[in-house]
Amino acid sequence: MDKLIADLKIQIIEALNLKHLTKNDIEDDQPLFVKGLGLDSIDALELIVLLQQRYGIKINDPKEGPKIFHSVRTIAEYITENKSDQP
Amino acid sequence: MTTYINGIGSISSQTPLNMQKISGTGQAIRAIEPDYTDWIEPGKLRRMSRIVTMGVASAMIALRDAAIEKPDAIVTGTGLGCLEDTGTFLRRMLVNIEGGITPTPFIQSTHNTIGSQIAMLLGCHGYNQTYTHQSFSLESALLDAQMLVKENEDLNVLVGSVDEFTVASHNIMQKFNLFDDNTPHGEGAAYFVVSATKCEKSYAKLIDQKTFMNPELSQLEDFIRYFITCNNKRFEEIDILIYGGTRRPGDAQVNLIINKLFGKVKTIWYKQFCGEYLTSTGFALWLSAMISKGQMDTNDILELDNYRKPVRNVLIYNPYLAHHSLILLESCRDIK
Amino acid sequence: MNSKVLVVGLGVVSAIGRGVVEIHRSLQLDNSGIGEARHLRTNLELPVGEVKLSNDSLKDLLSVKDRIPRTALLGLLAARDALADSTLDLTGWRTGLISATTVGGMDFTENYFEENLEDLSDGNRDDVRNHECGKITQLIAEDLNVTDFVTTVNTACSSSANSIIFGARLIAQGHLDIVVAGGADALCRFTLNGFNSLRILDYRQCRPFDASRAGLNLGEGAAYVVLASDRVVQMDKIKSLCCISGFGNSSDAFHQTTSSSEGEGSFLAMRESLKRADLEANQISYINLHGTGTENNDLSEGMAIKRLFGSNLPMMSSTKGFTGHTLGASGGLEAVFSIMSIAHGCVYPNLGFENSIPELGIIPQLKFGNDLPIRHVMSNSFGFGGNCSSIIFSVK
Numbered sequence: 137m138d139k140l141i142a143d144l145k146i147q148i149i150e151a152l153n154l155k156h157l158t159k160n161d162i163e164d165d166q167p168l169f170v171k172g173l174g175l176d177s178i179d180a181l182e183l184i185v186l187l188q189q190r191y192g193i194k195i196n197d198p199k200e201g202p203k204i205f206h207s208v209r210t211i212a213e214y215i216t217e218n219k220s221d222q223p
Numbered sequence: 224m225t226t227y228i229n230g231i232g233s234i235s236s237q238t239p240l241n242m243q244k245i246s247g248t249g250q251a252i253r254a255i256e257p258d259y260t261d262w263i264e265p266g267k268l269r270r271m272s273r274i275v276t277m278g279v280a281s282a283m284i285a286l287r288d289a290a291i292e293k294p295d296a297i298v299t300g301t302g303l304g305c306l307e308d309t310g311t312f313l314r315r316m317l318v319n320i321e322g323g324i325t326p327t328p329f330i331q332s333t334h335n336t337i338g339s340q341i342a343m344l345l346g347c348h349g350y351n352q353t354y355t356h357q358s359f360s361l362e363s364a365l366l367d368a369q370m371l372v373k374e375n376e377d378l379n380v381l382v383g384s385v386d387e388f389t390v391a392s393h394n395i396m397q398k399f400n401l402f403d404d405n406t407p408h409g410e411g412a413a414y415f416v417v418s419a420t421k422c423e424k425s426y427a428k429l430i431d432q433k434t435f436m437n438p439e440l441s442q443l444e445d446f447i448r449y450f451i452t453c454n455n456k457r458f459e460e461i462d463i464l465i466y467g468g469t470r471r472p473g474d475a476q477v478n479l480i481i482n483k484l485f486g487k488v489k490t491i492w493y494k495q496f497c498g499e500y501l502t503s504t505g506f507a508l509w510l511s512a513m514i515s516k517g518q519m520d521t522n523d524i525l526e527l528d529n530y531r532k533p534v535r536n537v538l539i540y541n542p543y544l545a546h547h548s549l550i551l552l553e554s555c556r557d558i559k
Numbered sequence: 560m561n562s563k564v565l566v567v568g569l570g571v572v573s574a575i576g577r578g579v580v581e582i583h584r585s586l587q588l589d590n591s592g593i594g595e596a597r598h599l600r601t602n603l604e605l606p607v608g609e610v611k612l613s614n615d616s617l618k619d620l621l622s623v624k625d626r627i628p629r630t631a632l633l634g635l636l637a638a639r640d641a642l643a644d645s646t647l648d649l650t651g652w653r654t655g656l657i658s659a660t661t662v663g664g665m666d667f668t669e670n671y672f673e674e675n676l677e678d679l680s681d682g683n684r685d686d687v688r689n690h691e692c693g694k695i696t697q698l699i700a701e702d703l704n705v706t707d708f709v710t711t712v713n714t715a716c717s718s719s720a721n722s723i724i725f726g727a728r729l730i731a732q733g734h735l736d737i738v739v740a741g742g743a744d745a746l747c748r749f750t751l752n753g754f755n756s757l758r759i760l761d762y763r764q765c766r767p768f769d770a771s772r773a774g775l776n777l778g779e780g781a782a783y784v785v786l787a788s789d790r791v792v793q794m795d796k797i798k799s800l801c802c803i804s805g806f807g808n809s810s811d812a813f814h815q816t817t818s819s820s821e822g823e824g825s826f827l828a829m830r831e832s833l834k835r836a837d838l839e840a841n842q843i844s845y846i847n848l849h850g851t852g853t854e855n856n857d858l859s860e861g862m863a864i865k866r867l868f869g870s871n872l873p874m875m876s877s878t879k880g881f882t883g884h885t886l887g888a889s890g891g892l893e894a895v896f897s898i899m900s901i902a903h904g905c906v907y908p909n910l911g912f913e914n915s916i917p918e919l920g921i922i923p924q925l926k927f928g929n930d931l932p933i934r935h936v937m938s939n940s941f942g943f944g945g946n947c948s949s950i951i952f953s954v955k
Contacts, residue, residue: 151325156265174266177817178326181758185325198758270815297810303691304713309749313672316752321602329753330815330943333661334692334713339944342810348827351810351946352721356693356711363710367725370732394680395687436697436706 140212148208151186152179164209169202180205187211191219226372227555228426229379230289230416232281233509235497236409242524244495251393251408252498263344270331271340272308274301274387274412278337279344281412282381286345289416289424294381296350297338298367300360302386302501304334310391337385358543359434360384361413361502365550366432368417376419383414384502401499406469409498413505415512425555427515427537430454437545443480447540450549462534463514463521464490465507467541469499477542489521496524504541504548511537515554564727565792565799565955568645568785570637570741571895573882574608574778578640579899586896586907587927591881593764593776599746605760607746608778608883628664628689629779631698633888634743637781638699641739645785646797652736655708657726658696658783659718659742661887664689666747695743708735713887715942716849717808718742719782720890720950724806726786736791741783741891750886751777757816765852765884766911767877768861768923775851778883782891784898801901804935804953805836811945817855822863824947825849825939829867832937832949841871842935843951845906847893848923849939850877851884852911860941861919874931876924880910890940890948897936897952905929 145159148168152175166172169180180201187193193215195204204214236245236252245252259268259276262283271279278299286294312328330336335353342351350371354363361384368382388410393402402408417429431454438446451458464485468474469492481490497506513519514534522531539550571578574592575585585592593608610617610633617632618624621639638656642649668690675682689695696711708729712722719742726740744750754760754777761774792799809831811824818824833840849860857877864872878896885892900906909923934954941947 153269153327155269176814178270178330178757178815181756182325182327185323188323302693310672312753313669313749314676316748317669317673317676321748321752321755324752324756326753326756329749329756332753333715333943335715335942335944335946336815338714339810339812339815339946342812342945343814346812348809348812348824350808351714352712352725352808353714353946354710355691355713356696356709357691359710360693366734370728370734373732374728391679394678395684398680398684399688434708436700436709 137212137216140215141208144208144212147186147190151182162208165207168205168207191215193218226369226417226419226429227421228415228417228429228512229422229424230285230291231426231509231512232284232288233413233506234277234281235411235506237496239513239519242496245407245498246405246495249407250402251388253388254410267344272305272331274305274307274385275337275340277387277412278385279340281383282341282414285414285416286381291379291416293345293347294416295378296371296380297341297347298352298364298380298382299338300354300364300384300502301334301337302355302357302360303392304355305332305336306387306389306392308332310389358501358541358546359548361505362432362434362548372417372419379416379418381414381416383412384505385412386410386500386502406471406494407498409500409503411497411500411506413509415508421555426512427552427554430551430553432550434548438547440476440480444484447484447549454551456536460536461488461538462532463537464488465493465511465537465539466490467494467503467507467543468492469494474542489525491521491524504539504550507539507541508550511539511552515552517556562731562733563789564730564786564803565789566784566801566803566898567647567787567792567797567799568641569895569898570639570641570644571782571892572610572633572637573780573892574610575881583899583903586878586881589908589910591764591910593883601748601751603751603755605751605762606764606776608776609746610779627698628695629666629745630660630662630664630743631689631695633745633779633781634658634695634699635702637743638703638739638783641783641785642703647737647785647795649737652791653707654705654737655726655729655735656696656700656703656705657710657712657722657738657740658699659712659722659887660692660695660744661713661715661718662744662747662750663692663695665749666745669748703739705739714946715944716886717890717940717942717946717948718887720894720940720948721808723784723890723894723950724808724948727803727806730786730788736788738786739783740786742888743781744779744885744887746777746779759853761852764911765880767848767850767852767879767909768857768916768921769912770914770916772852772854772857775853776883778885780882780885780888780892782888782895784894799955800898801952802955803950805832805838805951807831807949809947811947813945816943818859818941820859820862822859824945825860825863825941826866828947828949829863829937832951836951836953838935840868843873843937844933845900845936846873846875847897847936847938848875848877849941850879852879856941858916858918860939861916861921865919872921874906874924876907876909878907893938894950897938900936901933901952901954904931904933906931
């Protein structure tokens with residue numbers, strides 16, 4: 137889980153163009169949306185594509201987003217629960 | 224419809240105090256870009272493509288120059304819009320065969336993104352418009368800005384233009400023989416704050432501008448003379464011509480006419496400094512404003528050694544293929 | 560405004576037909592034009608409001624032989640129709656063309672990219688010659704022989720509304736006597752995939768202002784109005800349909816794709832249009848809503864309307880359930896529908912509505928209504944980037 141969380145932070149920074157941040161700037165349980173990192177609905181869509189392309193997980197209803205993407209840890213937990221056989 | 228240019232901001236391939244001709248440097252010239260974090264928070268920069276940061280930063284520079292925090296209206300011209308993001312989204316769409324595409328390049332590809340981002344950054348709810356009509360894009364924006372000021376003399380209008388160079392667009396555009404070593408493919412952003420009120424910051428009075436399509440060469444001289452005289456100036460009063468002709472074969476005849484008309488007038492072939500792009504008159508207008516205020520000396524630009532006469536009247540003329548535009552400015556300095 | 564600005568001609572082509580007669584009938588009979596794409600080549604299975612004419616059919620109608628983008632073909636058809644409808648002879652008048660488009664020649668460009676992805680310097684340059692938005696306008700200007708002033712507006716979904724506003728101001732300030740103003744946008748894979756990536760397309764027919772709305776349907780079309788000064792109308796003795804009595808252009812300044820929850824940009828644009836028209840809110844007979852069918856737009860627009868109109872809500876409807884959202888052409892199309900509403904004394908229905916949005920409680924016009932005293936119609940167009948515009952058309 138720790139490695140997944142660390143990898144996710146780097147992937148999120150890259151996918152969302154958060155060039156001003158490093159993985160050390162994002163805490164595991166820090167809220168990502170509204171407050172915290174201040175991400176928005178476009179970022180949620182980007183993360184949906186990230187999960188699909190990197191981890192083979194499809195989120196069909198964007199409304200599930202707020203719960204799944206609450207923090208890096210919740211994303212990691214969701215991936216762990218749902219991922220298909222991916223290298 | 225007199226308006227005054229009270230603030231300017233430019234990002235181009237030139238630094239104001241060290242203008243250098245770019246001819247002979249290759250077929251493309253990139254802008255010298257500042258550290259954008261001087262003007263835009265890093266967190267907001269992430270949603271801005273390069274063309275948007277160029278435009279936004281130029282706008283911020285112009286506003287600071289005019290000591291205006293928030294303009295009343297924002298009018299933008301761009302010839303080709305946000306090319307990089309358009310290309311990125313197209314490629315992803317084609318490579319992914321229309322599946323699983325991220326939205327960011329799409330939303331950043333719309334032409335009005337530049338003007339909208341400026342409005343968002345400033346919390347400006349005023350009039351917001353974007354023109355995209357080839358090399359008339361800035362001219363349309365200027366006309367609109369002047370009309371806004373005529374409708375309400377209290378307005379400060381932020382008006383400007385931007386176009387970017389991308390490798391993809393260059394590969395396509397060079398098929399139309401637009402660029403060569405003398406006139407490389409350029410890019411740049413230029414924004415201005417205009418209002419009805421002259422002040423100590425004023426650079427120049429923007430007297431008039433005119434666009435005309437595909438004129439007969441035999442009519443060109445008449446068009447230009449009429450433009451000058453209907454603005455209550457005499458032809459002989461033009462001190463400087465900021466000229467957008469090039470050494471391309473297609474410009475040869477226009478160049479001859481201009482040489483005949485303005486042979487004795489100091490002429491700056493401005494595309495030798497900024498390159499060719501659809502909103503290059505933005506650079507020309509910035510240059511004219513700097514010259515009008517005495518912040519740049521034409522002798523230095525032209526490497527001339529003769530008598531330095533103060534500049535009162537500046538004419539910009541850009542003949543880009545079938546699109547011809549004229550802009551007339553008058554210095555705000557007290558020149559006897 | 561200084562000089563009165565009159566509407567003297569209309570031209571329109573959309574998923575529900577060409578010309579005001581055919582379109583009025585479709586609107587009257589609840590005949591939506593939304594369905595499967597027949598001409599657009601795409602892997603996405605989404606309902607769209609496609610014009611029921613292939614590019615070859617459009618070229619035949621126009622007697623055009625050159626390969627030009629679909630947006631230009633649609634624009635040429637509507638612009639020619641508008642000028643013909645006005646019966647004006649442009650000779651001797653200062654005439655302008657203000658046209659809008661968001662996609663320009665993208666249908667050709669995306670094919671060019673597809674064929675030359677490895678090396679973009681390969682390929683036939685004629686395929687991308689008309690990519691730029693301004694080139695589309697230029698094709699129309701040359702066809703209409705308009706030379707005095709020509710420009711192109713692109714402010715996303717409010718583009719052609721802004722064309723009409725600029726055209727009106729050019730006449731009001733005395734720069735021009737006649738302006739052909741409006742816009743055109745064709746369907747293409749770029750926009751279909753773009754909106755799909757934002758997850759705001761409905762896989763069913765859209766339901767504007769309905770509680771269960773799930774997104775928009777993209778459409779295509781073109782529409783132009785011919786505007787003229789009072790002097791032109793008097794001297795040439797031509798009919799006028801109505802006048803442009805007010806307009807407003809504001810920026811929401813909130814987000815690139817989402818409107819603010821209180822609809823600030825929309826509210827300001829509508830309020831400004833009333834002020835310019837010197838009208839009170841309760842004098843508006845009917846609003847042609849932007850009403851795309853997305854959760855965000857309809858709620859935001861509804862909030863703004865309630866802020867402005869209070870409990871005195873006029874009749875209102877979105878016609879996008881008929882045409883789809885035609886992006887850069889939508890302001891023009893809906894301007895034409897608004898003018899038709901005044902001309903016929905009617906209001907058009909809002910398809911797909913069953914239940915009000917809970918936060919709003921607004922029930923739009925459900926059926927076609929006739930023999931109504933329609934004096935002032937407000938047409939709303941709100942775009943990405945927060946570009947919000949509103950125009951009021953009034954009986955002359």
